[in-house]
Amino acid sequence: MNAQFFEALLDPGLLPPAGLTTWNSSDPAARFAVYRNNVIVSLIDALADTYPVTQALVGEEFFRAMARLFVRQEPPRSRVLAFYGESFPAFIETFPPAASVPYLADIARLEMLRVQAYHAADAIELPADVIAQSIARIDELPELRIKFQPSVGILCSPYAVVSLWAAHQGITDISTVDPDVPENALILRPQLDIEVIRLTNGASSFIALLLQGKSLGAAHEAASLAADFDLTDILGLLIQTQAISSMKIH
């Protein structure tokens, strides 16, 4: 019964599950259709809440039609709707009708990273003297492992994701944005507000390596291969945005 009910819920082509009855002897199929519609529409609404810029880029009709297909294909696995649609960007990427907007999937990734940053655990403040002490123990510096706040995420894109996103927040003028310029984003929530910051290639690979658990020395060495890498710049940004939660050996 449950499996049949579930499948009929997602596929309007299927007959309603057998054994349904109504209190006023109206047609159970019609009542079930209303319920099915409410389930699907509420999930599409949830996706629209999470992906407002993605929706703005393709228009509401296209977005909702695309979201409807996704909802049928990947119904929620959890009762928590906040993270529903984590795989929506991957779905968009392989959705042929969206291919003419090639940056759409990465914009969606940026929006999901913002949702994740929003719900991530609050920042653990790095004690003020930790950095000074690290500098004092100069020999240990290359061996340091840097841990980041739970909200920290990065996105590397072949498209101008940060500028496109910012244009939809009224921060930049959309007509000045060339979507084909690669951009990298750092997403984090220092206090209560989420920040989206554009990173150079060197800076984003530096953070990516540190996130992977590489030592400060190893990450520095590898990231230095990028022509635009500036160690002081990126460390200054990480300190200023309180992105770092700990600096330790091991």
Place this chain on the structure above:
Amino acid sequence: MHKNTAASLALALGAAFTIAATPTAAIAASNSSQEKCYGVALKGKNDCQAGAGTTCAGTSKSDYQSNAWSLVPKGTCIKTVSKTSSTGYGRLKAFKTKKS
């Protein structure tokens, strides 16, 4: 090599620490490669969605699959989207099941 790395790390970290401790105006000036975009905090999401999801508006059985595949994205940001999407805006008209 190891010594050099350690020294350059110490130097950079020291400079970064000093920069970060100064008022933000100084950062903005010295960090032209980075751009800060303050986001708008997302509204809280409930596990239960009210609004459109609770209406009984449409009970359509139409198969969106075929419709969706003939759809071509329409941009509200025409200036951005038009660069890459070139075909079939007109088809959107046929799709009338908005928010069904």
